[in-house]
Amino acid sequence: xxxxxxxxxxxxxxxxxxxxxxxxxxxxxxxxxxxxxxxxxxxxxxxxxxxxxxxxxxxxxxxxxxxxxxxxxxxxxxxxxxxxxxxxxxxxxxxxxxxxxxxxxxxxxxxxxxxxxxxxxxxxxxxxxxxxxxxxxxxxxxxxxxxxxxxxxxxxxxxxxxxxxxxxxxxxxxxxxxxxxxxxxxxxxxxxxxxxxxxxxxxxxxxxxxxxxxxxxxxxxxxxxxxxxxxxxx
Numbered sequence: 003x004x005x006x007x008x009x010x011x012x013x014x015x016x017x018x019x020x021x022x023x024x025x026x027x028x029x030x031x032x033x034x035x036x037x038x039x040x041x042x043x044x045x046x047x048x049x050x051x052x053x054x055x056x057x058x059x060x061x062x063x064x065x066x067x068x069x070x071x072x073x074x075x076x077x078x079x080x081x082x083x084x085x086x087x088x089x090x091x092x093x094x095x096x097x098x099x100x101x102x103x104x105x106x107x108x109x110x111x112x113x114x115x116x117x118x119x120x121x122x123x124x125x126x127x128x129x130x131x132x133x134x135x136x137x138x139x140x141x142x143x144x145x146x147x148x149x150x151x152x153x154x155x156x157x158x159x160x161x162x163x164x165x166x167x168x169x170x171x172x173x174x175x176x177x178x179x180x181x182x183x184x185x186x187x188x189x190x191x192x193x194x195x196x197x198x199x200x201x202x203x204x205x206x207x208x209x210x211x212x213x214x215x216x217x218x219x220x221x222x223x224x225x226x227x228x229x230x231x232x233x234x235x236x
Contacts, residue, residue, distance in 0.1 A: 107139035152177030154184030180214030
């Protein structure tokens with residue numbers, strides 16, 4: 003006759019019950035742990051980079067670079083209506099710490115203008131920033147990288163994969179390549195995405211009056227190109 007070892011059965015049963023209790027405890031704890039919430043940082047033409055902390059419109063920073071520098075991974079930098087120019091409002095650099103942030107205008111590109119004044123480009127994004135890095139809702143004008151081996155008059159992306167959307171690029175000069183955008187060294191499996199953007203009257207000396215690419219295949223969705231030019235002639 004087959005005999006059941008009651009001690010063994012009960013031991014296995016106790017282990018099973020204990021394992022189930024551990025799982026239930028983890029589930030209960032998971033329900034009580036709040037995920038890290040994105041912080042919103044504020045930038046306004048009436049702000050102050052020295053005395054303000056960027057935590058509200060009343061406490062807003064003055065420059066976009068200050069907002070970008072202060073933000074952490076997953077945060078939002080919200081920009082008030084106005085025209086942003088001068089130091090720290092051009093050549094805005096995301097840095098090398100691989101944080102992904104959203105930079106967004108409050109009311110769209112017609113109301114939020116980055117005027118580079120011919121002193122440099124708008125943004126530089128590089129080194130593995132992903133599609134979670136987003137630039138949304140700006141007009142970028144008068145960017146200029148008109149120097150040897152310079153690319154991307156308004157934005158340069160190098161080994162980065164941001165989403166750029168709802169932007170207007172106007173009267174930017176990209177030096178040799180890419181009057182408005184220069185995108186290079188990006189993965190085909192995770193390409194940059196350019197969505198609902200307008201490219202108007204941008205120029206370069208050698209190629210890509212509006213956009214140049216190198217070892218990259220960005221995706222363009224619902225974009226408009228008008229009167230962009232290249233000055234090189236054979």
